[in-house]
Amino acid sequence: EVQFVESGGGLVQAGGSLRLSCAASGFRSGLTFDDYAIGWFRQAPGKEREGVSCTSVSTGTTYYADSVKGRFTISSDNTKNSVYLQMNSLKPEDTAVYYCAATLWRYKCGSSWLKYLEVWGQGTLVTVSS
Numbered sequence: 001e002v003q004f005v006e007s008g009g010g011l012v013q014a015g016g017s018l019r020l021s022c023a024a025s026g027f028r029s030g031l032t033f034d035d036y037a038i039g040w041f042r043q044a045p046g047k048e049r050e051g052v053s054c055t056s057v058s059t060g061t062t063y064y065a066d067s068v069k070g071r072f073t074i075s076s077d078n079t080k081n082s083v084y085l086q087m088n089s090l091k092p093e094d095t096a097v098y099y100c101a102a103t104l105w106r107y108k109c110g111s112s113w114l115k116y117l118e119v120w121g122q123g124t125l126v127t128v129s130s
Helices: none
Strands: 003-007 010-013 018-025 037-043 050-056 061-064 072-077 082-087 096-103 124-129
Touching: 003 096, 018 037, 018 096, 018 124, 037 072, 037 082, 050 072, 050 082, 061 072
Parallel strands: 010 124
Antiparallel strands: 003 018, 018 082, 037 050, 037 096, 050 061, 072 082, 096 124
């Protein structure tokens, strides 16, 4: 299975910015980065997982949860097998462990993306202070 390693989390004051990075590796023969719908979900203490954003290069689809729309921007670099999440105007409510995740159901990059996830990383903690 493909593996994801997240980085870029940390402590930031409300209104600040962070950029999360996710490096993918271990693709099976015949599969490439753009075969997946790849993105980020987060889980805050005591909360359910929330799909934050995903992108599917092959389908040209990008999705953002309403809670982050206008503040977060997802991007990818196929040459580096990496996906990024630029987080601006951070709020305390954004505090969570952020996980890079993917599914081969590339057309499911949307509101239902979270339900189709097949693999994810260990996560990186984002803490936003008020």
